[in-house]
Amino acid sequence: MTMNAIESNPDVMNKLLAAIGVPDTFKIHDVLGTDEQEVANLPGNLKALLLVLPKDNFYKEALAEKVSNSELFQAPDVFFIQQTKDNMCGTIALIHAVVNGIESLQLDNCPLKSFIDEVKDLKPEERGNKLVENESIMAAHNEAAAEGQSNQLPGEAGHHMVCFVQVSNHLYDLDSLASQPQHVEECGQGQMQTLAMAAAKVYMDRNPGGIEFNIMALIEGN
Numbered sequence: 001m002t003m004n005a006i007e008s009n010p011d012v013m014n015k016l017l018a019a020i021g022v023p024d025t026f027k028i029h030d031v032l033g034t035d036e037q038e039v040a041n042l043p044g045n046l047k048a049l050l051l052v053l054p055k056d057n058f059y060k061e062a063l064a065e066k067v068s069n070s071e072l073f074q075a076p077d078v079f080f081i082q083q084t085k086d087n088m089c090g091t092i093a094l095i096h097a098v099v100n101g102i103e104s105l106q107l108d109n110c111p112l113k114s115f116i117d118e119v120k121d122l123k124p125e126e127r128g129n130k131l132v133e134n135e136s137i138m139a140a141h142n143e144a145a146a147e148g149q150s151n152q153l154p155g156e157a158g159h160h161m162v163c164f165v166q167v168s169n170h171l172y173d174l175d176s177l178a179s180q181p182q183h184v185e186e187c188g189q190g191q192m193q194t195l196a197m198a199a200a201k202v203y204m205d206r207n208p209g210g211i212e213f214n215i216m217a218l219i220e221g222n
Contacts, residue, residue, distance in 0.1 A: 003138070004145040005087040005157035008052040008214050012147045013094060019140035021110020022098050031215040034201060039193040044219040048097030049164040049196040051203060052214040058206040059160060066178040075181040077168045079116070083176035084128035086157070091141045092131070092176040093161040097218040100165040100174070111136035124180060159212065162203075164196040171195050 006012055010028040018024060026047065031038050039046055053059055079099040081092050099105065099116060107113040115134050119127040132138060163174040164184070171187035184199050197215075204213050 003087045006090040006144045012144050016140055016144040020112040020137055021107055025221050027219055029217050029219050031217050036193045036197045039217055042217055042219050044221040046193050046217055047220055048101035048218040050093055050161055050216040051200045052159055052161050053203055054212045055158055055160045063177055066182050078172055078181040080124045080181045081127040081131060081176060082124035082179060085132045089161045089176050093163040096163040096174040100167050101218055164199050166192045173199060
């Protein structure tokens with residue numbers, strides 16, 4: 001089955017979060033610039049940063065470096081899904097943001113909780129396969145992919161989404177096209193927005209003439 005990509009639109013992504021059972025205190029917001037103050041101005045506490053970027057040669061170079069560094073740092077506390085089908089990066093990035101970014105996450109009986117319980121002991125690639133077999137989450141993904149203001153053309157999307165989260169005082173780059181979480185650096189209390197924005201800028205600085213970037217944040221409302 002071919003899946004269309006979901007649009008990097010907070011309204012669309014928040015509907016997807018609600019459909020899979022994420023409490024409505026957690027919302028996706030646009031970040032309107034690359035200054036960390038733009039994150040600080042959002043109405044709540046930062047839980048994860050999401051970067052949408054073109055899937056160009058600059059990104060492919062970054063991905064190749066992740067593959068070559070894949071054995072350098074183990075991350076047993078990070079819940080990671082490896083993408084096994086095209087156009088699933090947005091949904092996976094949202095799951096990565098919620099499951100890793102929200103400490104002591106409490107979920108009622110819902111599609112996301114059922115999925116986590118099913119795959120918690122599996123390898124990342126096996127989780128990716130189970131995700132596309134999950135009828136409830138895929139129904140929510142497909143409904144989200146049908147919404148938005150842009151026309152999502154059939155075929156592989158030209159953009160990709162990665163997620164930055166803090167887990168156990170470490171910042172991670174969670175890229176579903178990589179084979180495992182990528183350790184960025186140690187991240188103490190209060191450093192998340194500074195270090196996550198800096199990590200996003202590393203991607204952007206590879207292509208200083210590029211304009212097809214978008215930054216969003218998972219925020220816990222006040």
